[in-house]
Amino acid sequence: MALSRPYQPLLLRILHGSVGLFLMAAILTAYWTYDTYDGRWGKIPLPTFPDIEGIHGTFGLWTLLIFPAFIIYAFHRGQKRLIQPNTLRKLTQVGKPIWWYNLNRVTNTLALLALTFAVFSGKMMDENWLPDGELNHAWYYAHLISWVVMVGAIALHLLMNAKVGGAPLLLSMLTWEFREKDSPTLWSGQLSRWWSSVQQGAWRKWFQPMTTMIALEIAILVSLVAAWIIPLLK
Template sequence: MAKSSAPYQPLLLRVLHGLTGLCLIGAILSAYWTYDTYDGRWGGIPLPKFPEIESIHGTFGMWTLLIFPAFVVYACRPGQRRLVQPDTLQKLAQVGKPAWWYTLNRITNTLALLALTFALFSGKMMGSDWLPEGELYHAWYYAHLISWIIMVLAIALHLLMSAKVGGSPLLLSMLTWRFREKDSPAHWPQQIKTWWAATQQGAWATWFRPMTALIALEVAILVSIVAAWIIPLFKHA
């Protein structure tokens, strides 16, 4: 059991957050190496030319794309209190107060989700042969470069705001493997069975009701992810 004074994060959140974060870090680092290998027009840290890095970057991006939908659903459902709230604008008026900082933290969390959506979608719109063939003029390539910069800034803000509102205990709470009995993975199979049974009985019909701003955000991100898989099929048909 974790100490009662320490922040506690649900185990499923830590698993999904950790897997998404690890794949994303790999994608970000390999993205820079890919840029340095095939482009480098705007300078940077010179790295060894490594043509295979593009494939490695694509692999990290693919794993992120596969894990991200589950993380989005969790973030917009059980984890919704960590995202923007209906009273966000009112709380932003309380400059300097604790509520203001917590609201900024929720905004940066939400922006990180949107930034990752943009990065994944723009990456899927790229052709795998563009960089090896020296085709650096495509709009989606520039969009993906911009998404990389936005993603790095979003993660930096996410970490800074988390440190501001919770300090090192909050950051470390995402790394511990301790969990409460109610979060035990032993309960997950039964919870999945219960969820599936409810879905078969029509619970899915109320999945998006009422249509709140967070549900709209969830739908928009999930639709973008589905589109990222489907659109390239028509491009290469």
């Protein structure tokens, strides 16, 4: 493969691709659920299909299950592509290439926050509300808003990536080819080296120094854990 072409690490493509795929399915089935049970802000004549709610819940759940791994990847190996300490200052250089790169980092970070909000509010939903015609629950409104926010965040994310790298960059996320050093045959060795470093105390440095980004990562992971625990307490 030509080195000049943009290249995405295989693990990133797997995590990003599965989150993206399940999320798209969740977004489409979410709309169909809304169309079946609600429709107060407009409707397209999709067939009424009560089971779509459960199908949506399943895709939402799959997204939620992979999302923590993607978060950990994005905040560590992919850290350069998220918001940086100097990002806001650089955003004053309007229209220069660096401005677009930084805007891209901002929209990547926004996509992660939007998805956290969507899966969290989804977990706060009760599957009986819509079939029972209860359309005025605060968490239902929050979950509806999360759909609009998520669609907006993905649209911006795609626009920014198209602006920064055009079709070659977008396609680099969707190919199956990988470089030798990225081969999955190396993963078990890397995992066991990582595990022995953890056992030797590498974990003590995990949260050092405590930057804003690490605090943000912890806040997201804690809210994903809370999304599982809170419904159990109801």
